[in-house]
Amino acid sequence: MKRLLALLVSLPLALITQSALAERIAIIAGEQAPVSNLTLTEAQQLFSGQLRSVDGHAVEALDMPGNDNLRNAFYQQLLGRNADQMRAHWARLIFTGKAKPPREVAHSDEMRAQVTRSNNMIGYLPADKVPANAKVLLIIN
């Protein structure tokens, strides 16, 4: 009985640490952008090259650089894919001319600058680092 109790206590704990590990990441656009929210499916399609416009407005996704931790966490949380898998995914699209991977920025400052200066770029940042002149389209946990 003691063991069962211990198990019952540790289970929610395990769940809490699990979700604490997952970073809250915001998908963002400039405050002037015509798009004001994205569904999870739209976000998944946009960042895997299957979506080029939202509600009739052309959009362009931006990515953090190749070995970035935020980027790895973002794709793991959004699509359940690691860096190797995303690389293979893009190889399938690039070499058939079907789609190009999102343009890579150099760091999060540039991500913020690019997104807030345009009205068609969509990027991502940690949810607590979204600047005031950007709008959050979707939060990924």
Added chain:
Amino acid sequence: MPRLSHVLSGLALVATSVPALAEELTLEQRLAAAEERLASLETRKSEAPKVAINGFITFAMEKSSLVEDAAGNDLSYLGSVDNEGWNLNRLTRAGLQFNSKISDKAEAVVQLLGRASDDFNVDVQWAYVGYDLTPGLTARAGRFVLPFYLHSQYTQVGYAYPWIELPSEQYSVIPLDTMEGIDLTWQTRTGNISHSINVFWGGMQVDDTTNGTTFDVQNQHGINVRSEWGNWSGWYSFSNSEVTLDLSTVPPGLFTSLSMDKRYAYFTGLGVQYDNGSLFAMAERGRLNLSTPFDWFPQTDSGYVTVGYRHGKWTPHLTWAMIDHGDTSEVDASGVPIPPANVDASFVLFSSYAQRQKSWTLGTRYDLTPGVALKAEATHMYDFGDDDFRTQGLFSGAVGSGTPDKGEPWVYRLAVESVF
């Protein structure tokens, strides 16, 4: 001492200008302004380059077990892989792709491919100009890779799929080739399902290694649809064409009446794929048929099923594949006996194209780092025919050689694959 005095005067300048500025802006404001300038410089630096270059390299080595027919003739897999040493060049290849944005709506793409088996002589796989008619509708003209199979458009990019060699029962049905033509691709969505619908028209020439002739394929047109829904994707393709084949030059010169002049041909394929990030499965079916005089061409059915599981860096996978031909009873005797055995000419041709084989492939992929993967696989082939009709499957040997009979037919492969 002139250098020291320079430094000193420079320092003095800095010392006077800093307090002057500080009167107007706080430190935080200045920092923010500097960050802004930096970001704007970085923005300019990473503007999309005019020409994007991507490449891929595959190094693969393969070898088979000893395979012989009943009479002891050596047989080799796809005409080039045998037990006498590692074949290093059949699958070794490298490619470079250049994408250039001409304007917001127009793009030019050229992909060059060199195969080790061809001494790395460069061949153009893709060369087209694309134009976005609307954000979801793109027209292209130039050279394309045939859109027949689920994986056919990136068949040269081994890094993109789990195997070293795509299941050859399915992927050798039509020698993978390019066509010249035009196409139109429409990307759309119905609810949560995204679709890419492509229609194309063009022509090509397919070298027929079986008989040393060339299939001239004209007016090739078709449609293919790829639909994606979460972890699922589906593929359907249909294409038809007019095929001309001159058999008058094939020795001993008795096949002329079986030549094809703008005869109808079709290929249809169906595929389904599931991938939840760790577990994946895919299956594909294909059917090729050519309308030929005296029905000498065997309708060819092919397919495979694959399951695999990604665990960290490792991706073990298992595939069962098959290819089979139409029944011999469908062949109409042409009335041209071919000596010495005086077998009917249409039956001789049927036999040279009819393939039957099943296989199991067990392999694994190891992702060394994003962009580089190592792979190993082993394929065991069996069931090359029944009592009525025996084929060589995907093996071949000297003229007059028969079905694999002695030894267990195995092919082993090792590869390094990269994209960059």
